Amino acid sequence: MSSWGSIYTMRKIEALKSVKSINGLADLLGFKASALGYILFKLPDTQKYKSFTIPKRSGGRRSISAPVPHLMLLQKKISILLNDCLSEIEGKLSSPAHGFKPGRSIFTNAARHRGRRYVLNLDLKDFFPSIHFGRIAGYFEKSRDFGLDPKTARILANILCHKSSLPQGAPSSPVVSNLLARMLDIHLARLAKKNRLTYTRYADDLTFSTNLQVFPEAVAKRVSEHAWELGPELISTIGSCGFSINDLKTRMLYRSSRQEVTGLVVNDKVSVPVEYRRWVRAAVSRLVKTGAYYKPVPKEFIGPLPAIPNAGSLDHLEGCLSHVYSAHRFQRSQLALGRALHHAPVELHSDEHVYRRFLFYTKFYVPEKPVIVCEGETDSIYIASAISALGDHYPILINATLKPGEQNRFNVRFAKHSSIAGRLLELNGGTDALKNFCRIYVDQTKKFKSGLPSRPAIVIVDNDKAGRDVVSYAQGIAKNQGLPLVSDLNYVFIRPNLYVIRIKSPANEPNFVIEQLFPDQLLNTKLGSKVLTLSNQKVGDNEYGKMYFAKHVVPNADPNDFSGFTPLLDALVEVISDFASRVQVQPTAKKA
Numbered sequence: 001m002s003s004w005g006s007i008y009t010m011r012k013i014e015a016l017k018s019v020k021s022i023n024g025l026a027d028l029l030g031f032k033a034s035a036l037g038y039i040l041f042k043l044p045d046t047q048k049y050k051s052f053t054i055p056k057r058s059g060g061r062r063s064i065s066a067p068v069p070h071l072m073l074l075q076k077k078i079s080i081l082l083n084d085c086l087s088e089i090e091g092k093l094s095s096p097a098h099g100f101k102p103g104r105s106i107f108t109n110a111a112r113h114r115g116r117r118y119v120l121n122l123d124l125k126d127f128f129p130s131i132h133f134g135r136i137a138g139y140f141e142k143s144r145d146f147g148l149d150p151k152t153a154r155i156l157a158n159i160l161c162h163k164s165s166l167p168q169g170a171p172s173s174p175v176v177s178n179l180l181a182r183m184l185d186i187h188l189a190r191l192a193k194k195n196r197l198t199y200t201r202y203a204d205d206l207t208f209s210t211n212l213q214v215f216p217e218a219v220a221k222r223v224s225e226h227a228w229e230l231g232p233e234l235i236s237t238i239g240s241c242g243f244s245i246n247d248l249k250t251r252m253l254y255r256s257s258r259q260e261v262t263g264l265v266v267n268d269k270v271s272v273p274v275e276y277r278r279w280v281r282a283a284v285s286r287l288v289k290t291g292a293y294y295k296p297v298p299k300e301f302i303g304p305l306p307a308i309p310n311a312g313s314l315d316h317l318e319g320c321l322s323h324v325y326s327a328h329r330f331q332r333s334q335l336a337l338g339r340a341l342h343h344a345p346v347e348l349h350s351d352e353h354v355y356r357r358f359l360f361y362t363k364f365y366v367p368e369k370p371v372i373v374c375e376g377e378t379d380s381i382y383i384a385s386a387i388s389a390l391g392d393h394y395p396i397l398i399n400a401t402l403k404p405g406e407q408n409r410f411n412v413r414f415a416k417h418s419s420i421a422g423r424l425l426e427l428n429g430g431t432d433a434l435k436n437f438c439r440i441y442v443d444q445t446k447k448f449k450s451g452l453p454s455r456p457a458i459v460i461v462d463n464d465k466a467g468r469d470v471v472s473y474a475q476g477i478a479k480n481q482g483l484p485l486v487s488d489l490n491y492v493f494i495r496p497n498l499y500v501i502r503i504k505s506p507a508n509e510p511n512f513v514i515e516q517l518f519p520d521q522l523l524n525t526k527l528g529s530k531v532l533t534l535s536n537q538k539v540g541d542n543e544y545g546k547m548y549f550a551k552h553v554v555p556n557a558d559p560n561d562f563s564g565f566t567p568l569l570d571a572l573v574e575v576i577s578d579f580a581s582r583v584q585v586q587p588t589a590k591k592a
Contacts, residue, residue: 117254160176527553
């Protein structure tokens with residue numbers, strides 16, 4: 001038994017050990033036995049996966065095999081089960097693996113090697129393909145952690161493999177790779193400890209580091225000033241665990257030069273390389289000025305340069321910005337010195353300003369559809385439900401021929417409320433923040449030179465004091481822009497494409513919130529003995545709040561219960577038509 005793999009009470013593993021048939025496995029997974037049998041015995045192998053390639057950072061293409069939906073669902077269920085099993089195996093003791101594990105990331109992996117004299121990076125060759133059917137079946141059958149029935153082990157291997165090996169693209173492959181690489185981690189952790197090294201693994205990337213004056217020769221030996229060869233003990237350990245080393249990717253990095261681990265600089269703090277950050281800034285600047293940006297040619301690229309610049313997608317650039325943002329967030333968590341993540345500073349970092357500019361441009365200035373901004377998540381649910389219920393009368397807002405859940409059913413998009421939206425866009429819930437949103441958005445759009453906005457951005461507020469303050473603020477901006485204010489309109493327009501709609505009360509009540517558009521019988525719905533409260537304060541023992549109402553009561557409402565939303569939906573249609581008369585719709589940047 002390993003030092004960090006003691007077995008405690010393994011309920012999930014014991015349940016898996018008790019499985020002796022397909023029916024038993026299906027029951028354990030909560031999957032229909034007939035569906036499992038169909039995938040195993042009737043669905044042709046050629047129809048189980050869709051294969052495609054994606055570009056590698058160093059040039060070339062990486063093969064991806066994505067399972068078809070019903071196989072993906074099955075693999076997701078197995079992944080959940082095996083992750084629970086892995087947690088039971090590891091218990092409370094720490095594993096050196098950081099890839100595909102909850103609470104861990106490339107940042108936690110890199111942080112273990114921060115500020116070291118030596119950092120050794122090496123890569124396992126053909127990591128996923130080397131984990132083949134025989135290894136997987138043998139592991140589940142013969143390892144002392146599992147010891148499954150041979151038939152069950154083979155069924156699992158059959159589900160988990162494609163073309164007899166672990167496919168890149170299957171949701172179950174990450175946890176399976178961690179299970180089969182666990183013995184490698186145990187042996188390499190022992191080797192590292194014996195030689196006063198720190199060891200971690202992120203998928204197929206292995207890293208050793210130390211502050212020793214001389215790097216231990218059991219792991220790597222200097223043969224000339226900048227040439228190193230791996231130690232025989234390290235090579236034999238990796239080979240005995242069924243893996244091999246990609247010699248082309250072995251690197252020893254010194255404190256006097258830049259040290260990187262899983263693409264992050266670790267000399268001092270864990271950070272994104274400065275070249276990466278500069279390129280992201282330049283790409284966003286080009287995007288908002290010209291409507292497009294181009295991916296750089298990697299310095300490791302081998303082959304002729306492309307004749308036509310490689311135009312980048314919005315999804316790719318957003319992923320790059322999210323990566324830089326995550327690095328800053330991780331740095332703040334490290335400053336908390338082990339305590340819970342402290343509040344982010346009020347002032348945005350310069351990289352966060354770049355991310356903010358990108359989000360305002362792509363989500364609100366050139367959105368693919370008119371975008372609706374609400375005070376909170378519940379308001380978005382109410383309005384979306386109303387559009388669905390009354391869709392036959394509002395073809396401009398929804399394609400009523402499509403079923404709920406189908407892609408592109410709505411012809412509008414709702415701005416999401418999240419931690420990123422709260423910090424960068426002021427969309428952190430509540431009406432007061434919407435004033436800042438309007439102010440910052442108008443200021444940001446002055447820097448956008450790529451052409452006219454494509455669709456309207458529509459802010460919706462309650463008809464209460466806070467909502468009226470937002471409307472008054474919007475009217476002030478519009479007045480400063482020299483725009484005429486028409487009192488009988490249902491909206492305020494602000495250049496370039498921003499609208500503010502105040503929900504109107506049927507009886508001109510001075511304080512009217514969106515929930516009051518529902519009939520009293522729906523608002524009086526009881527959940528057991530609990531009644532709805534519209535207060536933003538803490539929910540009492542005999543009450544339920546607006547979020548529960550939005551997610552559990554509103555979806556079951558009768559279409560007639562949404563008749564009160566008709567004036568609001570009419571206002572949305574009016575705004576979309578008004579914007580179409582003001583500006584010619586421009587094509588948006590290409591999506592991936």
